[in-house]
Amino acid sequence: MFDFILVGGGIVGVSTAWQLKQRYPDARVLLVEKENRLARHQTGRNSGVIHAGVYYAPGSLKADFCRRGASVTLAFCREHGLPVAQCGKLLVATDALEVARMADLEQRCRLNGIHTERLSGDALKRREPHITGEAALLVPATGITDYARITATLARQFTALGGRIRTGRPVTAIHEKTDGVRVTIGKDSVYGRYLVACGGLMADRLARMMHIPIDFQIIPFRGEYFALAPVFQGRFSHLIYPIPDPGLPFLGVHLTRMIDGRVTVGPNAVLGWKREGYGRINLDAADCLEMLRFPGFWKVIGANVKSGLGEMRDALFRRGYLRRVQKYCPSVRLSDLRPYPTGIRAQAVLRDGSLVHDFLFAESERSLHVCNAPSPAATSAIPIGEYICEKLDEKFSMSMTPVRASAAA
Numbered sequence: 001m002f003d004f005i006l007v008g009g010g011i012v013g014v015s016t017a018w019q020l021k022q023r024y025p026d027a028r029v030l031l032v033e034k035e036n037r038l039a040r041h042q043t044g045r046n047s048g049v050i051h052a053g054v055y056y057a058p059g060s061l062k063a064d065f066c067r068r069g070a071s072v073t074l075a076f077c078r079e080h081g082l083p084v085a086q087c088g089k090l091l092v093a094t095d096a097l098e099v100a101r102m103a104d105l106e107q108r109c110r111l112n113g114i115h116t117e118r119l120s121g122d123a124l125k126r127r128e129p130h131i132t133g134e135a136a137l138l139v140p141a142t143g144i145t146d147y148a149r150i151t152a153t154l155a156r157q158f159t160a161l162g163g164r165i166r167t168g169r170p171v172t173a174i175h176e177k178t179d180g181v182r183v184t185i186g187k188d189s190v191y192g193r194y195l196v197a198c199g200g201l202m203a204d205r206l207a208r209m210m211h212i213p214i215d216f217q218i219i220p221f222r223g224e225y226f227a228l229a230p231v232f233q234g235r236f237s238h239l240i241y242p243i244p245d246p247g248l249p250f251l252g253v254h255l256t257r258m259i260d261g262r263v264t265v266g267p268n269a270v271l272g273w274k275r276e277g278y279g280r281i282n283l284d285a286a287d288c289l290e291m292l293r294f295p296g297f298w299k300v301i302g303a304n305v306k307s308g309l310g311e312m313r314d315a316l317f318r319r320g321y322l323r324r325v326q327k328y329c330p331s332v333r334l335s336d337l338r339p340y341p342t343g344i345r346a347q348a349v350l351r352d353g354s355l356v357h358d359f360l361f362a363e364s365e366r367s368l369h370v371c372n373a374p375s376p377a378a379t380s381a382i383p384i385g386e387y388i389c390e391k392l393d394e395k396f397s398m399s400m401t402p403v404r405a406s407a408a409a
Contacts, residue, residue, distance in 0.1 A: 002028045004392075005183055005192035007171055007206060009033025010043040011151045011378050012370060013198035015385035018158040020196075023389050029163045030192065031155075032185055034170035039151040041276065042200050043378060045343035047225075047256045047264060049239060050074065050143035051376035052089070055251065058111040061359040065380035065387070067112060070141055072382045077145055080153050083259045089142035089239040092124065092133035092328045098243040102137050105243070115140060130331050131240055142239060144259050147378045174209045176366050181210075194395065195367040196388060201275045201346040203371045212362050216348045216371065217294045220275045220287075221250075223267030223345055224315055226337040228255075232263045242328060251375075253324045264340055265325050265332070270315045271301075271308065278342045299353025348372035359384070361391075368392065 004027060006017045017031045035041075050073050053066035077084035093099040102118075109116045117138040119127065124136040155165060169185035174195065181195045199206040204218045240255040250269040258264055273291075274284035291297045301308065314320035318337055325332050348356035348371060360372035368391060373384065 001180070002030045002190065002192040004029045004194050004196060005181065005190060006031045006196045006198065007183070008198035008200060008370075009035065009038040009151075009155075009165070009167065010041060010198060010200055011039060011147055011154070011381040012043075012200075012373055012384050013196075014038060014151050014154045014158065015381040016196055016198060016388050017163055018154045018161075019382075019385040019389050020392070021158055021161040021163045023393070025161070029158075030190060031158070031163065031165045032169050032171060032183065032190070033165070033167045036168045038155055038165075038167065039148040042343065042346065043151055044148040045223075045278075045341060046147060046375070046378055047254075047267075048144050048146055048259055049089075049256060049376075049379070050084070050086075050145055051379045052114050052139050052141035053112050053376070054089075054091070054105055054109055054114060054116075054139055055244065056108075056112065057358075058108065060357075061387075062357070062374070062376070062380075063112050065359065065383040066376045067114070068383045069376065069380035070143070073145065073150070073379055074143060076150065076153075076382065082145065082149055082153060084143060084145045085257075085259065086141070086143040087238055087257060089139040089241055090119075090124065090128060090131070091137040091139065091241050091243055092131060093135045093137075093243050094133050094327050096134070099135050101243045101246065102135060104246070106137055109137075109139070128236060128238060128240065130235055131328055132330060133328055138238075144239070144257060146259050150381075171206065171209070174206070174367075176210055176364055178365075181366050193366070194392065196392075197367065197369040198373070199370070200373065201344060203346065203348070203369060203373075207362055207369045207371060210364055210367055212364050212367075212369065214362055214371065215351050216356060216360070217290070217296060218275070218346045219291060219297060219300070219349045220272035220277070221345045221347055222270045222272045222277070222282075222315075223343040224270065225264050225266030225340040225342065226318075226321070227340040228263040228265060228332065229336040229338060232332075232336065233261050236263060240328065242324075253321065255325070255329060265337070266340070267343060268311050268314055268321065269345070270311050272344055275346075276344065278344065294349075294351075296349045296351045296353045300349050300355065303353060345375070346372075347374070363391075 056062035
């Protein structure tokens, strides 16, 4: 019998497990991951950016988690000798419409307490000679790191405190009783007083296993990247982002200085037909059927036909992808786009077709589910874990006494 069972070995699940073990030192805590190693999916397949919180609505969980997460992620990396660089981000406006949108982002940054600096086109060129634009917004707080390595370090900290991790154990059933939960992992069962599910791409399925009434489904979107030719290494001092279209949930194709020195460009956002489909051609009959039966899928597709077709075109033909990059970096050529691993974004979509932009949680008497953990979930993983721990404090206030002075605080 465990006190807490956590499902999901991405950075959010591991961060939560680590903080639970800090707050409840005597608690028996188990982390279960279906893959043979941690950080196999979204955590290990993102651009490694430590986001400052530029885009998020003031007062939202996203804005709060991201602002706090950026500082604690930087501090955690420095404390544990992990690779990190606070290189800053440039949001580049290439025409009058984007300059107007940039002003809106600048105002949002002020409301979120994020320092920015507006640059003219000439000032932008002095900072980044290979980038072209009418103006730019500098966000110094943005950085880069390696979230898979952060996850591995968090896991070591967790097990050093006495926590247990079982990998290669897919969850096939969860049964809730008045005094706890029984979780079937492979051919075995484990028992816990409380369950925390950080399932990412499988978040909705884990909630449905427990018959929790939910009004959303996870729709996968493929994010396809390219690595630029080695000649581009060291060419950029900052991360280079376009000004995003506020009507779309994605940030656009951007240039990222990776922590290992490579420069990537991406991602786009293409509808996925397989939740964990990272190959060039991906199709899973069960995943497809589940999407096609969900009313929200048809509504979100109908509302985004034009942009969706554009993303699909650019995924099939690299020249369209290239034009999006050349808009602000004209020196990139088609031959500079080299293969790079694809990522999958788990996007929660409501039954009415609305995209869930903020963090979404669901719970039962004996469980708490992280149903939607959108970007910047990796940046925000430590504050998210802290938030979950606080909710569990309320659940166990009469039976367990947390240690308030946790490292995450």
